[in-house]
Amino acid sequence: MRKKVTIVGAGNVGSMAGLRIFEKELADVVIIDVVKGLAEGKALDIKESAPAEGYNVDIKGYTKDYAASEGSDIVIVTAGVTRKPGMSRDDLLSTNIGIIEEVIKNVSRFSPDSILIMISNPLDAMCHLAYEVSGFPRGRVIGMAGALDSMRLCAFVAEELGISVENVNAMVLGGHGDSMVPLPRYTTVCGIPIIQLMNQKRIGALIQRTRDAGAEIVSLLKTGSAYYAPSAAAVEMVEAILKDKKKIMPCSVLLNGEYGIDGVFLGVPVKLGQKGAEDIIEVDLNKEEIDALHNSAEAVRKLIDKMRELRENRS
Ligand code: TXD
Numbered sequence: 001m002r003k004k005v006t007i008v009g010a011g012n013v014g015s016m017a018g019l020r021i022f023e024k025e026l027a028d029v030v031i032i033d034v035v036k037g038l039a040e041g042k043a044l045d046i047k048e049s050a051p052a053e054g055y056n057v058d059i060k061g062y063t064k065d066y067a068a069s070e071g072s073d074i075v076i077v078t079a080g081v082t083r084k085p086g087m088s089r090d091d092l093l094s095t096n097i098g099i100i101e102e103v104i105k106n107v108s109r110f111s112p113d114s115i116l117i118m119i120s121n122p123l124d125a126m127c128h129l130a131y132e133v134s135g136f137p138r139g140r141v142i143g144m145a146g147a148l149d150s151m152r153l154c155a156f157v158a159e160e161l162g163i164s165v166e167n168v169n170a171m172v173l174g175g176h177g178d179s180m181v182p183l184p185r186y187t188t189v190c191g192i193p194i195i196q197l198m199n200q201k202r203i204g205a206l207i208q209r210t211r212d213a214g215a216e217i218v219s220l221l222k223t224g225s226a227y228y229a230p231s232a233a234a235v236e237m238v239e240a241i242l243k244d245k246k247k248i249m250p251c252s253v254l255l256n257g258e259y260g261i262d263g264v265f266l267g268v269p270v271k272l273g274q275k276g277a278e279d280i281i282e283v284d285l286n287k288e289e290i291d292a293l294h295n296s297a298e299a300v301r302k303l304i305d306k307m308r309e310l311r312e313n314r315s
Contacts, residue, residue: 005074006029006076008033011078027242030062032061032063076119076234077103077119080100085219090125093303099120108134127141142270144230146172146267151229151233170182173250175266176267253270
């Protein structure tokens with residue numbers, strides 16, 4: 001039987017992720033949105049591209065009809081609002097809380113065994129919310145952020161050195177925000193750490209660009225935020241899970257003492273397979289790196305506290 005992936009949110013990231021899954025023939029795809037006709041229209045347009053390329057999976061869109069998502073193997077959550085120029089990801093918190101609560105209640109009811117891939121911002125806090133609302137085990141609530149941030153650093157390193165992106169492996173840990181923790185010591189070209197290939201100043205500039213990469217695109221686009229690279233990163237995770245690849249990718253997962261951090265979703269290297277986040281890899285970090293990771297965890301913890309307050313005030 002074919003696998004089934006539901007995508008909630010037929011906006012930029014959701015529809016592009018749908019197209020990528022469809023083109024890779026990874027699974028049948030259901031897209032759901034709150035705006036009448038949007039998911040239906042996008043899915044139909046994608047489906048009509050199949051004859052030209054010979055894709056043999058199905059894609060269908062629905063308006064708020066969660067019954068259509070029943071029995072999904074993976075649910076990707078992209079519903080919510082995006083930031084406008086000058087806004088931080090954290091500014092989206094109060095609006096996206098209500099949206100994500102409603103979405104997770106629905107998808108966890110119809111797909112109680114699914115793996116949730118969270119994309120909506122502020123990412124790590126939304127993962128926490130999804131974890132609480134779904135009641136799923138921590139291995140089945142995974143945030144997409146580190147995969148994207150690492151891809152961006154890879155792209156910048158490859159461009160800087162004039163080499164193939166296939167030769168670069170980058171590692172960006174921490175929260176998906178200003179406190180993210182790119183690790184030059186673990187960013188390599190064919191196994192060679194970039195600290196042997198570039199001077200500190202160049203590395204520093206690439207790291208800063210990685211931190212600002214989301215904002216760079218927001219300020220260029222003026223409306224909306226990045227979606228080509230985010231959807232590619234999400235689908236890389238989907239493929240790793242559906243094909244049980246046991247692929248190591250930085251993802252936001254709930255830490256229970258790993259890296260000395262407890263009760264916070266944070267980006268760390270994770271083994272992705274058919275059970276979801278099957279393992280957390282604890283890499284050896286020096287003092288500066290571990291301090292940066294702990295700072296990042298504190299920033300996420302503050303956001304979770306704020307989220308708790310907002311939720312309590314509403315009820
Ligand atoms: O690295 C990452 N994690 C991210 C996160 C990278 C890129 C985008 N990131 C965040 O994902 C972004 O800040 C947003 O919070 C989400 C979705 O970004 P996208 O660019 O796809 O936003 P759009 O195009 O505005 O699409 C959002 C869709 C839109 O069609 C809304 O109608 C829909 O979400 N929406 C809903 N769908 C279902 N149910 C509800 N309640 C709902 N509310 C809005």
